[in-house]
């Protein structure tokens with residue numbers, strides 16, 4: 001029984017008549033439909049689309065409808081507006097990928113205080129203690145794996161850099177951190193630091209060509225998400241450096257896979273958005289039913305290269321529609 005249906009079933013004993021009346025007033029949603037809201041980091045991103053498909057499937061099996069919304073840019077101010085309108089619609093639970101660990105902290109804690117079960121999917125906040133659960137990839141491990149791929153392709157070492165989004169994005173910052181930690185283990189590599197491309201492929205392309213003019217001997221780049229990877233690949237092509245610079249991108253959308261086929265990207269670290277979404281729904285429903293929940297769930301990743309792309313890599317490619 002969900003929290004809302006438990007509320008619907010609240011029984012009021014009516015004095016002398018002894019009659020029992022079932023309260024029609026429901027809980028968070030104000031109606032009898034059981035609803036999960038899914039707030040993406042940004043609309044139109046195949047990682048979140050793949051997650052949405054699995055959330056819808058799992059939620060339907062549990063008898064919930066899903067309302068999916070996402071800001072037009074990966075931006076906490078825009079995401080906050082989406083969150084406020086979702087809270088006003090009183091869903092039973094919210095699954096959300098917070099775009100900024102600090103800026104989304106207070107609004108999400110407030111949603112939880114209002115009785116909405118909040119599950120953090122993909123990204124997290126500074127203090128997630130208000131959340132039922134947080135479900136995310138092994139982002140530090142994925143960043144380290146990206147370095148190991150670059151290391152294999154450059155046995156003599158050399159200069160490497162990370163192309164990230166913004167400071168404050170828990171997922172991609174952790175990937176860059178895992179990459180940096182792994183680089184530090186190998187003295188033949190020289191870490192040039194991190195660039196912030198603001199989730200904008202054009203900005204990533206511009207930053208990449210500028211980095212190459214400063215350091216024309218760069219041998220490897222780790223791009224921490226779909227859009228950073230797409231733009232970095234464009235920058236390398238524009239500078240005609242795609243043969244010298246080995247690019248490893250996090251995520252595996254259709255555009256990244258095309259770039260892998262054409263050779264501007266050498267490896268992709270694919271996440272499991274469907275598993276994150278499914279686990280997120282399971283945790284929300286468990287909380288609504290009063291069953292035990294798991295505070296933190298870590299999901300895996302798979303390295304896709306041209307070698308395994310058409311075999312075991314194929315099933316890891318993200319969807320662009322459900």
Ligand code: T6T
Nearest residue numbers: 045047122171225226227251
């Ligand atoms: O990499 C994913 C997600 O994990 C990250 O938090 C933001 O970017 C993506 O959505 C890919 O674009």
